[in-house]
Amino acid sequence: MKFNQEQIKTLQDIIYARRDVRGNNFLSKEIPAEDIQKILLCGINAPSVGYSQPWKFVVIDDEDIKKEIRQNFDIENEKAKNIFKDKEIYKNLKLEGVKEAPINIAVLYEYPNEPTIGMTSMEKMGEYSVVCAVQNMWLMARALNIGLGWISILDEKKVLKTLNAPKNTQLIAYLALGYVDKFYKEPELKTVKWKDEKTLKECMVSNRWE
Ligand SMILES: Cc1cc2nc3c(=O)[nH]c(=O)nc-3n(C[C@H](O)[C@H](O)[C@H](O)COP(=O)(O)O)c2cc1C
Structure with missing residues (x-):
């Protein structure tokens, strides 16, 4: 399959227009089930080390679960506030959209119970594979004009407990999804002005460090 210039441009547009969406931008409008499925199918079409496909997606619309996750965030965010010098800016940032988003998806890593090709030297490759799935989901969500926010200011152990998750799992991403008023x-x-944008030059090294 070969792609034409227009398709290449579309992919580039989707990548550049992808944004992290927080609560203040989510609308309560329901996301059609087929669109959630499209997003999840993009997740499971991600590359994975040794084709391990070590992901589990917990699709959440239960308000009690969301409430528990939001309380988890509030506790962790309160601790975080004291860590940053620019406390005023931090306090005004909305860093989650758990309750405003109609759907939350927790993306978990399931530890392999047998040796995996590619993980024999670098054991974190399983987790990285799940991150690839998250990025695929983020891009498909954007293509469908659905906002997605990644929430990581959470106590992981408590999230796993809330979800009744099996012992052999780890939380990689907690995502909030919904339509938005704007991207x-x-x-x-x-x-x-919390952070400046890095240029490509700043991010690149030719061959190796001098
Ligand atoms: C691993 C990861 C964790 C993140 N956690 C949070 C988070 O807890 N809260 C939040 O508001 N944004 C979170 N973000 C979103 C980033 O802040 C955001 O991607 C970054 O500021 C760039 O903005 P953009 O995604 O709109 O391009 C996270 C992003 C990544 C990749």
Whole structure:
């Protein structure tokens, strides 16, 4: 299968227009089940070390579960506030959209119970595979004009307990999904001058460090 210039441009547009969406931008409008399925199918079509496919997706619309996760966030976020110098900016950032988003998806890593090709030297490759799934989901969500936010200010053990997750799992990502009133043009943390954008030059090394 060969792609034409227009398709290449579309992929680039989707990648550049993808944004992290927080609560203030989510609408309560329901996401059609077939769109959730499209997003999940993109997840399971991600590359994975040794084709281990070590992911589990917990699709959550239960308000009690969301409430518990939101309480988990509030506790962790309160601790985080004291860590940053720019406390005022931090306090005003909305860093989650658990309750506003109609759907939450917890993406878990399931530890392999047998040796995996590619994980014999670098044991974190399983977790990295699940991150690839998350990125695929994020891009498909954006293509469907559905906002997605990644929430990581959470006590992982408590999330796993809330979900009744099996012992051989680890939380990789807690995602909030929903339609939005708008997608920001650039990362919000850039807009509020929390961080500057790095240029490609700053991110590249030719061959090796001198
Ligand atoms: C691993 C990971 C964890 C993240 N955790 C959070 C989070 O807890 N809360 C939040 O508001 N954004 C979170 N984000 C979103 C980033 O802040 C966001 O991707 C970054 O600021 C760039 O903005 P953009 O995604 O809109 O381009 C996370 C992103 C990644 C990749």
